[in-house]
Amino acid sequence: MQDVTFSIAAGEVFAFLGPNGAGKTTTIKMSAGLVRPDSGSVCIGGYDLWRDHDRAARQMGAVLEGSRNLYWRMTVMENLLYWGTLRGMSTKLAKRRAGDLLERVGLTERARSTVQTLSRGMQQKVALCQALMHGPRLLLLDEPTLGLDYEAGEAIKQMVRGLAQDGTAILLTTHQLDVAQQLSDRLAIIRQGQLVLQGGTADLLQQFSHPVFAIVAASPWTAEILERVRHAAGEVRVIDSVSLVYTPNSEDMAGVYDLIASLAPHPILRVQRHQADLAEVFQKVVSEGASA
C-alpha cells in the first residue's frame, strides 16, 4: 500500500473497490488495527488507532469477510452478549441492545438458536448485529453480501442504508459493483496498492458518462430516414435495423432535437443518453488506466 489517504464522514457509505490483490482487505484490516502500516496513521472519531487503540477501537465495529465473526457453538444471543460485554457494555445494556438489533433484523425468534444452525443470510445479519452491539461510529464491511441470496442481500443493503441514515460512517469493500453503486455516497478504486480514483459516486458516474444517445425505433428505419440522418450535425452510427447511436458535435441538446425532428414521423421507442455504471468505470480505471 502506498499513499492511500481517505476520510469517511458520519452517515456516509464509502465504497473501496479494486481487483483481487489490489489491497482492499489490507486497507480494511489496517483501518481495523489488524495490520499495522509501515507509516501513516488511522484516525477514528478523533482517536489515533495506534496511539490510543482502546478508545479508537470503541468507535469501530467490523464484519470481516466470510463466516469469521461469530462463535458457531454459541447461540445468537450468547454471541451478542459476549461481544457486547467484551467491548465494555454492561450485561443489562448488552441484553437490551441485542434485543433491539435482533428485532431490527427480524431474528428475535432465532435468539436461542446456535449460529451453526442459521442460514448464511441469517449468520450475516447476526454478524452485523455483533459489529453494532456497542454502537460504533464507524462500521467496516468486507464483502457483506458475498454468497447471499437475493432476499438476504437486499436485507443487508437495507440495513446498511438505515445505518448510514442514523449517522454511522461505513467503509465497504466488495466485488459486487452493483451493490457498491447502490449503496455508496463516495468511492475509491485501488490498483496495485495505490489509489487511482476517488470521488462522489454520482459525480464519477457522470464524469465517465458520454454525451452519446441511443435511439431505438419501434419498426425498422426506412431508407428515407437513414438518408436524412446522414446529414445531421454530428456522428450517426446505425447499429442495426431499428437502432442508431448519435454523438452530437457539442454538449448542448440542440443537435439531439434536430435529429429527432428529422426522424419524424417514424415511431420512436426509446431515446437514451449514455449513463456509465460502476462496472464500466471500474473497467476503464482498472484495465485501461483511465482517471476522472
Add this chain to the structure above:
Amino acid sequence: MSGIVTAEWRRSLILAVRYPMETISTMLTMFLVFAGLFYGSSYITSSPIGAGRLATIVVGYTIWMTMMSATSDMGWSVQNEAQNGTLEQVMMAPRAAVWVFLVRAVMAIVVFLIPLVVVVLALIAVTGVTFDWRAAALAPFGMTLVTAWGMGLLVAAIALIFKRVGQVLNIVQFLLLFVIMVPIGRQPALLWHGVAMVLPFTAQVALLRQLLQSVGPGSGSLWFEAVFNMALWMAAGILGFIGADRLARWRGILGHY
C-alpha cells in the same frame, strides 16, 4: 476489565454446559486416571494406601493436570480462534488482547477445577480415605498456576505467529516434567537455588512438596524464589505475547491459518 471477565466467564460456562457429554467424559477420564493411580499403586506395592499417599497422588496429579491445562489453554485458544476465524474479532476488542486471553485462561481453569473437585469428592467417597487438607498449600499452588499462565502466554505468543502449537505443547509437557523433578528441595546448594530462580515451577513445586509433606512452613529463600520465579514467568509471558501481537500486526498475519 470487568467486561472481559463477564464475557469470558459466561462464554466458558456456556461452552462447558452446552456439550454435557464432553464435560462428563472429561470427568470420567479424570476419575479413571485417579482410580487407576490409586488402585494401581496399591496393587503393585501390595499394601493399602492411606490418606497421605492418596493425597500425594491426587494432589500431584491435579497440579500436573492444572499446570498442563493452564500452560496449553491459551495456545489452543489462539489456534482454534485462528482456525475458526474469530481471532481477528477478538484482537479488535478495545483492550489489549493479552488481557482477553489471560482472563480466558483463568476462567478455563475455574471451569476445569469445578469437575475436578467433583471427581476428587467422588474418589474420597469410593475409596473411603480422607485428605489432610492444608490451606497453606494454596499459596504455592496459586503461584504454580500464575507461572503456568505466564508460560501459557508464551505458547499463545508462538500460536499468534505460527498458529499451530501442538508440537510445541508436546515439548513443553516433557520440559514441565523435567523442571518439576529438579530436586531443589533436597539439594539446597547455591546452584539449585540459581536454577530455581529461572526454571519455571521448580521453586513452587519444591515449596508445595515441603508444605504437603509437613516438612515445615517452607524456607524463606524458597518462598522468595517461588514468588520471584512466578513474577519472572508472568512478566515474560505478558511481554512475549505483546511482542508477538505487535509482530503479527506488523506482518499482517493475524488472520492467517
